[in-house]
Amino acid sequence: MMSILVGLIILLSVIVLVQILRVNELVSEVKDQDPNEITDKDNNIQGILTFSIFGVLFLGFVIWQFKYWGVHILPPASSLHGATIDTLMNFTLGVILFVFFLTQPILAWFSLKYRGRKNAVAYYYPHNNKLEIIWTVVPTLVLTPLIIYGLNVWNDITSADTSNSKVIELYAKQFNWTARYAGDDNTLGKANYKLVEGLNVLGVDMEDDTAQDDIVTREVHLVVDKPVLLKMRSQDVIHSAFLPHFRVQMNCVPGMTTQFGFTPTQTTAEMKEQEGEDFDFVLLCNKICGAAHYNMKMKFIVETQEEYDAWIASQETLKNSLTLN
Amino acid sequence: MSEHHKETFLTKYIFSLDHKMIAKQFLITGMFMGVVGMLMSILFRLQLSNPGESFAVLEFFLGEKWAPGGVLDPNIYLALVTMHGTILIFWVLTAGLTGTFANFLIPLQIGARDMASAFMNMLSYWFFFAATIVLLCSLFVESGPAAAGWTIYPPLSALPQAIPGSGLGQDLWLIAITLFVVSSLLGGLNYIVTILNMRTKGMTMSRLPLTIWALLIVAILGVLSFPVLLSCALLLIFDRSFGTSFYLSDIIINGEALHNTGGSPILFEHLFWFLGHPEVYIILLPALGIVSEVISVNSRKPIFGYKAMVGALILIAFLSFVVWGHHMFITGMDPFLGSVFTFTTLLIAIPSAVKVFNYLATLWRANIRFTPAMLFAIGFVSTFITGGLTGIILGDSALDINVHDTYFVVGHFHIVMGLSAIYGMLAGVYHWFPKMYGRMMNKKLGYFHFWVTFISAYGVFFPMHFLGLAGLPRRYYTNSAFPMFDGLSDINEIITFFAIVGGLVQLLFIFNFFYSIFKGTKATENPWGSNTLEWTTPVERIHGNWPGEIPTVERWAYDYSKPGAEEDFVPQNVPLKEGETEH
Ligand code: HEM
Ligand SMILES: [Cu+2]
Ligand SMILES: [Cu+2]
Numbered sequence: 001m002m003s004i005l006v007g008l009i010i011l012l013s014v015i016v017l018v019q020i021l022r023v024n025e026l027v028s029e030v031k032d033q034d035p036n037e038i039t040d041k042d043n044n045i046q047g048i049l050t051f052s053i054f055g056v057l058f059l060g061f062v063i064w065q066f067k068y069w070g071v072h073i074l075p076p077a078s079s080l081h082g083a084t085i086d087t088l089m090n091f092t093l094g095v096i097l098f099v100f101f102l103t104q105p106i107l108a109w110f111s112l113k114y115r116g117r118k119n120a121v122a123y124y125y126p127h128n129n130k131l132e133i134i135w136t137v138v139p140t141l142v143l144t145p146l147i148i149y150g151l152n153v154w155n156d157i158t159s160a161d162t163s164n165s166k167v168i169e170l171y172a173k174q175f176n177w178t179a180r181y182a183g184d185d186n187t188l189g190k191a192n193y194k195l196v197e198g199l200n201v202l203g204v205d206m207e208d209d210t211a212q213d214d215i216v217t218r219e220v221h222l223v224v225d226k227p228v229l230l231k232m233r234s235q236d237v238i239h240s241a242f243l244p245h246f247r248v249q250m251n252c253v254p255g256m257t258t259q260f261g262f263t264p265t266q267t268t269a270e271m272k273e274q275e276g277e278d279f280d281f282v283l284l285c286n287k288i289c290g291a292a293h294y295n296m297k298m299k300f301i302v303e304t305q306e307e308y309d310a311w312i313a314s315q316e317t318l319k320n321s322l323t324l325n
Numbered sequence: 326m327s328e329h330h331k332e333t334f335l336t337k338y339i340f341s342l343d344h345k346m347i348a349k350q351f352l353i354t355g356m357f358m359g360v361v362g363m364l365m366s367i368l369f370r371l372q373l374s375n376p377g378e379s380f381a382v383l384e385f386f387l388g389e390k391w392a393p394g395g396v397l398d399p400n401i402y403l404a405l406v407t408m409h410g411t412i413l414i415f416w417v418l419t420a421g422l423t424g425t426f427a428n429f430l431i432p433l434q435i436g437a438r439d440m441a442s443a444f445m446n447m448l449s450y451w452f453f454f455a456a457t458i459v460l461l462c463s464l465f466v467e468s469g470p471a472a473a474g475w476t477i478y479p480p481l482s483a484l485p486q487a488i489p490g491s492g493l494g495q496d497l498w499l500i501a502i503t504l505f506v507v508s509s510l511l512g513g514l515n516y517i518v519t520i521l522n523m524r525t526k527g528m529t530m531s532r533l534p535l536t537i538w539a540l541l542i543v544a545i546l547g548v549l550s551f552p553v554l555l556s557c558a559l560l561l562i563f564d565r566s567f568g569t570s571f572y573l574s575d576i577i578i579n580g581e582a583l584h585n586t587g588g589s590p591i592l593f594e595h596l597f598w599f600l601g602h603p604e605v606y607i608i609l610l611p612a613l614g615i616v617s618e619v620i621s622v623n624s625r626k627p628i629f630g631y632k633a634m635v636g637a638l639i640l641i642a643f644l645s646f647v648v649w650g651h652h653m654f655i656t657g658m659d660p661f662l663g664s665v666f667t668f669t670t671l672l673i674a675i676p677s678a679v680k681v682f683n684y685l686a687t688l689w690r691a692n693i694r695f696t697p698a699m700l701f702a703i704g705f706v707s708t709f710i711t712g713g714l715t716g717i718i719l720g721d722s723a724l725d726i727n728v729h730d731t732y733f734v735v736g737h738f739h740i741v742m743g744l745s746a747i748y749g750m751l752a753g754v755y756h757w758f759p760k761m762y763g764r765m766m767n768k769k770l771g772y773f774h775f776w777v778t779f780i781s782a783y784g785v786f787f788p789m790h791f792l793g794l795a796g797l798p799r800r801y802y803t804n805s806a807f808p809m810f811d812g813l814s815d816i817n818e819i820i821t822f823f824a825i826v827g828g829l830v831q832l833l834f835i836f837n838f839f840y841s842i843f844k845g846t847k848a849t850e851n852p853w854g855s856n857t858l859e860w861t862t863p864v865e866r867i868h869g870n871w872p873g874e875i876p877t878v879e880r881w882a883y884d885y886s887k888p889g890a891e892e893d894f895v896p897q898n899v900p901l902k903e904g905e906t907e908h
Contacts, residue, residue: 035768036768050695061783065787072812073791085726089724092717100714114693115695122692126627127630136633139679150671193582238481238590242730249727249729282807282809286729286798288473288800290488291400291488295806
């Protein structure tokens, strides 16, 4: 019944449209005009529309969005390198917006200014090597600092010294995260996917000496201002560890280990003060991995050394929890 | 060949060898797929703005199984996103765009009677048609169509246990893409050979219209990169069906440990993006070509800096082969490689900027005739600027850390590639419709179509940047699982509103298209006062294009408003006057 009704409505709209077009064409015929010829009037109307919509409405909309939605841009950075990324971002955004607000208005203005008239003639101007060199060189000059600055930041992030960082493993599977602390020796015990069984959800090789003090947890606690090195693995498909507040993202790929080092600079408590009681640092999955991809999360808590020490002391080592059960 | 051989309905409309008919076949198939792909995006947009709510349309199109009680199933959400991307990228903007305009314009603009191999050309369409049928069939299989994203990263795409779409649906997807690649290669080789060998007398490379330059470069890109996609897909087929481990290693799925070791999903990503990045230029370059032509004709001015335009095209095409790693900054790739890819990627901004400035210079002191095609071409310049600029953020590895795979990317590529290429395609349809069908499209509907499209398209895609900068990942069934995204629901509602408006107005375009085929006002031979050779052919379509001799070319394609000429255009086949110099 519904579909018949919908079908009828569509059919009727098509018939109405056809009739409107017929009438329009008949009227033009009576007036001895070609209904599809572009007249000076069309050029005027469309030129003015182009200016108002490209130049005023669209650019106004962009400004409006920055005004009202600008708050969403980059949640506050809570890591050392995050702050440098944000400075680079602001610089780049500045350059981009400058070029945007330079070129878009020119496009809109030219469309209005040079709208056609039947008896006007355009200016024959096929090329000008000097101009073309200028606008090859200027973008190059603008890009050079952007590239150099960007590569510097990238270099600082990826080649940071991680020898003193606390090592934590992030293990991804459909559809949850598990973490493993390396323990006092700060070395993660070996793992093999064939060893995943029962409580040993990460497949840790318990024969390995360095595995004895490893601690497996369901949330991650970090000490403020202390560097960490996250090592990622995956059990099934590609996932991606995304920590937007820390400006951290790294894929978790089955069959290999990836890593990302950073230093948190704000405690959860401080953030709650700034952002509201509901605030929490959170780890998201950012690589399509299946039905519950949208809901694959783990809490990160940044705290003081004392709080952390108390928490970690209350956690069972993997060895104990395996033998206890 | 000027004598007409006997045509039956079958040889004229179905198994046609005529490049003009094949072009229309590509166009209409592409338009059909466009409607399907667009409808999918509206269905999943409903879920994104109103998560978990029940909609009768969802139930109507997806049935009780995939939208129980009118609420979209999460697996089907991913399937819709995947098919939407696949259809728009490959079916609409690769085959639909290049297939249409390469077939239609190459012989007509270079002065040839048909393609080098008309038969191969027909095969190219029929492989595409077969691919289309297979892809559409995959929409109806029990476990649903492919759902691992259009980029089909394994292991997700390799293991049916990982997501239902990776069962039969993914097999059909891979078969469809294989047929598609064959079609592209048949077409591409033909385009290259035709352009290089069959130009009429006087049509030197430096007199080629920019449309043809763009199509030539696109064909070369396709021939070099599609085989890599094919091998990438073949290895995936092996892994899926024959137990090999190219992309698989150390996997436990559904509690079962698989035997595969030693493979690497990263290998897949390298192979995929080696095609995948050139692919986005395969989509973009024909639009650049079309827009150059449309802007020049309707500005009544030569395109500014023809040589620079060709050079920029070549440079962009070359660079597009050495930037694929910008899709993989955070895969654990060697950071030094990341730096190299950042460098090469940002370099692309230079030729792109040159193109934009040359378009602006073409509009300067022009005598702009605002046809619907011209509006879409100007719209292209706007989206090309907007989307190109956000690319500077994504191409910078350090910044990409935080926006990779978020809605910022979705906003970026829809604007720079999706919208730009769609605008280019629509500009092309409005512009060449009189040559294709001998009639004019309705101007007023065209204007209405453009303005509603332009406003709603920016309304859909610009706000997505803010979602992405807030950290919202793409390919999320809903963003209600994280309190940090609660403030974004008004943005999502605005996007969906504009998506529906923008989608509906495309139906008006399709109406205009078919109405004008049958009832449009009759076109004259050269309604836009253009210089290129296709406008010297008669309105009546004939196989062989010109009833008599093929015209010879005496000048470049851009003598508009040339001082000393009687009219504001001088077709390419008009000899230079005594003492006249070529531009
Ligand atoms: C009515 C117009 C359109 C709307 C509303 C729309 C909307 C969307 C949205 C919201 C997504 C992201 C979904 C997600 O990541 O969860 C998406 C993905 C995508 N869209 Fe569109 N889109 C439209 C037109 C186009 C066009 C013209 C293209 C052509 C390039 C295109 C190509 C893609 C691709 C390649 C993806 C990625 C698919 C994937 O993640 O596997 N779309 N679209
Ligand atoms: Cu995921
Ligand atoms: Cu790319």
